[in-house]
Amino acid sequence: MNAAGPLPVIDVSALTGPGTGPGNGPEAGHARAEVARRIEAACLDSGFFYITGHGVPQALISELRDAADRFFRLPEEHKSRISMDRGGRAWRGYFPVGGELTSGRPDLKEGLYFGAELEPDDPRPLHGPNLFPEEVPELGPAVLAYMDALTHVGQAVMRGVALSLGLDEDYFAAGYTATPTTLFRIFHYPSPPYADPEEWGVGEHTDYGLLTLLLQDDNPGLQVHTSRGWIEAPPIPGTLVCNIGDMLDKLTGGLYRSTPHRVRNATGRSRLSFPFFFDPGWDCEVPPLPSLPAREGGRPRWDGLDLRAFTGTYGDYLTAKVAKVFPGLGCRVLPPSSGARENV
Numbered sequence: 001m002n003a004a005g006p007l008p009v010i011d012v013s014a015l016t017g018p019g020t021g022p023g024n025g026p027e028a029g030h031a032r033a034e035v036a037r038r039i040e041a042a043c044l045d046s047g048f049f050y051i052t053g054h055g056v057p058q059a060l061i062s063e064l065r066d067a068a069d070r071f072f073r074l075p076e077e078h079k080s081r082i083s084m085d086r087g088g089r090a091w092r093g094y095f096p097v098g099g100e101l102t103s104g105r106p107d108l109k110e111g112l113y114f115g116a117e118l119e120p121d122d123p124r125p126l127h128g129p130n131l132f133p134e135e136v137p138e139l140g141p142a143v144l145a146y147m148d149a150l151t152h153v154g155q156a157v158m159r160g161v162a163l164s165l166g167l168d169e170d171y172f173a174a175g176y177t178a179t180p181t182t183l184f185r186i187f188h189y190p191s192p193p194y195a196d197p198e199e200w201g202v203g204e205h206t207d208y209g210l211l212t213l214l215l216q217d218d219n220p221g222l223q224v225h226t227s228r229g230w231i232e233a234p235p236i237p238g239t240l241v242c243n244i245g246d247m248l249d250k251l252t253g254g255l256y257r258s259t260p261h262r263v264r265n266a267t268g269r270s271r272l273s274f275p276f277f278f279d280p281g282w283d284c285e286v287p288p289l290p291s292l293p294a295r296e297g298g299r300p301r302w303d304g305l306d307l308r309a310f311t312g313t314y315g316d317y318l319t320a321k322v323a324k325v326f327p328g329l330g331c332r333v334l335p336p337s338s339g340a341r342e343n344v
């Protein structure tokens with residue numbers, strides 16, 4: 001592991017607080033511009049940074065962690081009462097260790113998948129009601145409150161991203177994220193022996209959407225593939241790790257790269273992590289931003305994929321990705337005629 005310098009920590013409170021509206025004075029605008037400059041530097045470098053000043057109450061974070069910890073300590077037969085098989089096309093619920101294949105191999109993690117709470121008859125794949133455990137009744141309310149809080153953080157960071165790209169601060173909120181796709185997962189990485197060096201908690205991958213906002217417990221494990229090599233992104237109390245996903249890469253024509261990362265829990269303890277995905281609306285197509293100069297080439301992606309070649313909606317992209325990491329579920333979420341699978 002290359003011990004290159006740590007990732008930047010950016011205080012985003014200027015983006016979450018009162019904005020540049022009438023009566024707020026020029027200072028608010030200056031503060032936002034400064035945060036945007038730091039976000040730009042981080043996105044041009046590794047695409048990964050920590051944020052502070054996000055405004056998510058510590059009490060809510062503690063409630064969520066405690067409830068998740070209680071859930072993963074339940075016996076397997078209780079956890080599997082909300083198994084993903086029961087969530088169907090909504091892609092919700094619990095999956096056991098080895099149940100997800102991020103890099104074509106089973107991950108050494110178990111987890112819970114959540115999303116916006118919707119009706120069972122929602123026609124879109126990956127949309128519908130959540131499956132919450134009866135054994136831990138406090139988990140459901142904590143998840144929904146946390147997703148709500150993180151949606152605000154996502155909008156705030158995207159204001160900074162917009163400013164960093166020379167766009168109006170509400171550029172994304174007025175379009176791509178007017179109705180964002182929001183997904184939330186809780187992962188538990190047991191502390192396995194890792195006899196095989198090719199075994200990972202989460203295999204190397206990039207994230208699919210615009211931004212990922214990751215809450216970690218006290219245990220390290222996340223590794224990021226920067227241009228200087230693999231570095232660790234250990235937990236820093238009070239922060240969230242923020243990284244950009246494939247859709248922001250695609251929108252910026254590769255100017256902001258979505259960076260591969262992976263997880264190995266070698267602490268000897270259990271590790272919990274809470275990634276929240278803040279993504280474009282389901283029906284949005286995501287061509288390069290018209291305001292940016294067209295860019296040719298650039299370094300090849302880790303997986304050889306050319307994001308510019310994909311032309312469908314974000315919903316198409318996400319559904320095809322999910323079909324790959326959960327092959328059993330894929331046949332249920334992807335219509336047989338979908339061509340998206342081949343392109344992603």
Ligand SMILES: O=C(O)CCC(=O)C(=O)O
Pocket residue numbers: 185187202207212214216221222261262263273274275
């Ligand atoms: O668990 C982590 O620290 C990261 C998880 C991750 O990369 C993901 O869910 O996309």
Ligand SMILES: [Fe+2]
Pocket residue numbers: 205206207212261
């Ligand atoms: Fe990820």
